Amino acid sequence: MEEEEQLRPFMFLMTYMLLKRRRDLNNANTQRRGEIQRRIRHRQYFLQRQRRTLMMMIAGGMRSNVRVRTRPWSTTPSTDWWERVVMTEFQPSDWLDKFRMSRETFFYLCDKLRPRLARQDTSFRLALPVEKRVAVALWRLASNIEYRTISTLFGVGKSTVCRCVRDMCHAIVALLSSIYLRPPSEQELEDSARLFLSNWGFPHCVAAVATLHTAIITPSNNASDYANPAGWLSVLSQVAVSGRGKFWDVCASFPGGTDPADIFQNSSLCATAAEGGLSPALPPVFMGNSLRYVLLGEACYPLQSWLMKAYPEEKGRGSCTALTQPQRLFNGQLTRALRVSEEALLKLRARWQCLSKRNDCGLDVVPTMILACCILHNMCESHGDAFRAEWQVEVTEAESPQPTHKQPLTHSIDQSQAEEVRQLFHDYFEEQNN
Numbered sequence: 311m312e313e314e315e316q317l318r319p320f321m322f323l324m325t326y327m328l329l330k331r332r333r334d335l336n337n338a339n340t341q342r343r344g345e346i347q348r349r350i351r352h353r354q355y356f357l358q359r360q361r362r363t364l365m366m367m368i369a370g371g372m373r374s375n376v377r378v379r380t381r382p383w384s385t386t387p388s389t390d391w392w393e394r395v396v397m398t399e400f401q402p403s404d405w406l407d408k409f410r411m412s413r414e415t416f417f418y419l420c421d422k423l424r425p426r427l428a429r430q431d432t433s434f435r436l437a438l439p440v441e442k443r444v445a446v447a448l449w450r451l452a453s454n455i456e457y458r459t460i461s462t463l464f465g466v467g468k469s470t471v472c473r474c475v476r477d478m479c480h481a482i483v484a485l486l487s488s489i490y491l492r493p494p495s496e497q498e499l500e501d502s503a504r505l506f507l508s509n510w511g512f513p514h515c516v517a518a519v520a521t522l523h524t525a526i527i528t529p530s531n532n533a534s535d536y537a538n539p540a541g542w543l544s545v546l547s548q549v550a551v552s553g554r555g556k557f558w559d560v561c562a563s564f565p566g567g568t569d570p571a572d573i574f575q576n577s578s579l580c581a582t583a584a585e586g587g588l589s590p591a592l593p594p595v596f597m598g599n600s601l602r603y604v605l606l607g608e609a610c611y612p613l614q615s616w617l618m619k620a621y622p623e624e625k626g627r628g629s630c631t632a633l634t635q636p637q638r639l640f641n642g643q644l645t646r647a648l649r650v651s652e653e654a655l656l657k658l659r660a661r662w663q664c665l666s667k668r669n670d671c672g673l674d675v676v677p678t679m680i681l682a683c684c685i686l687h688n689m690c691e692s693h694g695d696a697f698r699a700e701w702q703v704e705v706t707e708a709e710s711p712q713p714t715h716k717q718p719l720t721h722s723i724d725q726s727q728a729e730e731v732r733q734l735f736h737d738y739f740e741e742q743n744n
Contacts, residue, residue: 365462368455392442392464406696409448410661411686415693419686420444426481438466438474446471447478451683454664476675479682490688491681493582494558496590503603505553512647513738514596515618516588516603517558519579519611520651521570522547522658523712525668526676538566540713545676548573549684550605551651556691557658557684563677570610570715583616597734604731606647610715613728618735620644622717636740640732643739655712658687660701 396404405413420441427444429437446464450457450471457471464471494502494516502516523544529536536543544566550559559579574580582588589602605617613619620641621633633641659666662683669676690697 361462365459368459392445396445397441406698408452409445410452411448411690411695412693415690415695416444416448417441418693419689422485423478423481426485427477438470442466443474444478446474450475451662451664451679451686454667454669475671475679479675479678482682482685483678486685486689487681490685490692491557491560493587494552498552499588499590499603502553506647506650509553510647510650512606512643513735514594514601514603515606515647517550517552518606518648518651519548519550519574519617520608520648520655521610521712521715522549522655522665522680523566524665524676524680525710526673527668527670529673532565535565535567538713539715540710542566542710544713545673545680546570546573547677547680548577548579549651549655550579551654553650554691555650555654555657556688557654560681560684562680563673566713570608571612574607574611584614588616597738599734601731601734606644608648608715609717613725613732615727615731617728618644618732621732636736636743639739639743640736654687656702656705657697658683660705661687661690661697663701663705666705 400408400413402412405411405416409416411419423444424440427440431437442464446460446466449455449460449463457468460471461468466474499516503514506515507513523538523540523546525542525544526536528543533543536545538544538546545562546564546566546568547560547562548564548570549557549561552558559577561573561577561579564573583605586593586602588605593600593602595601602616604615607617607619609619609622611617611619621637623633664671664679665683669679671679
């Protein structure tokens with residue numbers, strides 16, 4: 311018993327020292343793990359910061375080898391980049407550059423689309439605000455950059471970006487077509503005819519008809535039908551452009567290999583013009599004759615009494631039919647007037663670059679996207695939003711040239727009357743030249 315009493319203090323001391331040693335080891339391990347986790351977090355933050363900066367450089371169209379002046383919002387976390395930066399710090403030039411419209415036009419568009427785009431919050435997540443949904447879609451239409459980049463930029467999923475683009479395009483077509491893509495009134499017809507005469511020197515004309523090819527990825531079915539005359543795959547659209555450079559009528563969704571004359575003859579524009587719907591009830595007088603307003607078309611369209619096209623230079627085996635001087639004068643004036651459609655389409659593709667670069671959306675979305683872009687173009691023009699020349703230069707240098715279409719082999723059903731009308735314009739330009 312005495313020996314046990316003598317060993318008890320020693321046992322207590324040893325137990326205490328062992329517990330203290332274990333506690334020290336645990337503390338050291340905890341500190342070591344904490345230091346490792348701190349370094350991991352620091353490294354992740356550094357990599358995320360580099361990634362956000364790279365995404366902003368890509369979204370802004372900047373090259374990585376160019377020294378970039380740091381902006382206050384270039385390293386802002388993507389979760390609140392929209393709320394804290396775009397909504398509070400974007401300058402007017404930023405709105406125009408990124409969304410292709412002014413801040414006022416942007417919120418006007420959001421208000422118009424709210425009935426179709428507003429979503430209800432759920433117990434699982436908050437719905438995206440209409441403004442953010444529209445901003446995501448506009449960024450895609452304006453830049454045509456990848457969904458992944460936009461996803462990182464706005465802090466939303468890739469599928470959300472795709473859904474925003476699809477929903478907004480459908481909403482624009484459903485809600486804004488009746489405002490910005492509709493048949494012209496009699497006053498608008500008169501204004502367009504006056505502008506064609508004053509700006510382009512062609513009288514008694516209200517619109518120019520042209521084609522637009524939008525490059526697409528290879529479709530899963532009937533890919534050969536989408537090969538256009540230039541050899542690349544596209545969706546073909548027919549547009550009618552007024553003297554103000556706005557679109558009055560758009561027919562989209564046709565394979566790139568379709569004959570434009572077939573599209574035109576089966577379009578509502580052709581039916582409306584043939585019935586006199588693009589002219590006042592009492593046709594105006596031209597060269598002493600009561601004559602309905604006419605449209606101007608490229609060589610691929612059939613000559614009609616209400617659709618003027620250039621005189622063809624018919625080439626034979628070893629010779630060609632030379633045009634007379636008045637005929638060449640007519641062709642020159644018509645080619646000059648057709649620039650209104652060329653410039654409108656170039657501005658359309660420059661403002662909404664999803665139409666100038668290869669569009670990777672499905673064929674079920676592309677036609678609606680084309681219509682939506684035409685409506686947005688008309689809206690921006692109506693609201694007086696600025697158009698930057700550098701957008702046009704960028705598109706001209708980057709995109710593939712639009713294909714040219716051949717002269718149709720068939721003649722119009724009213725060829726004789728159409729030639730008589732063309733002769734009136736032929737005589738008009740001959741008189742003006744003398």
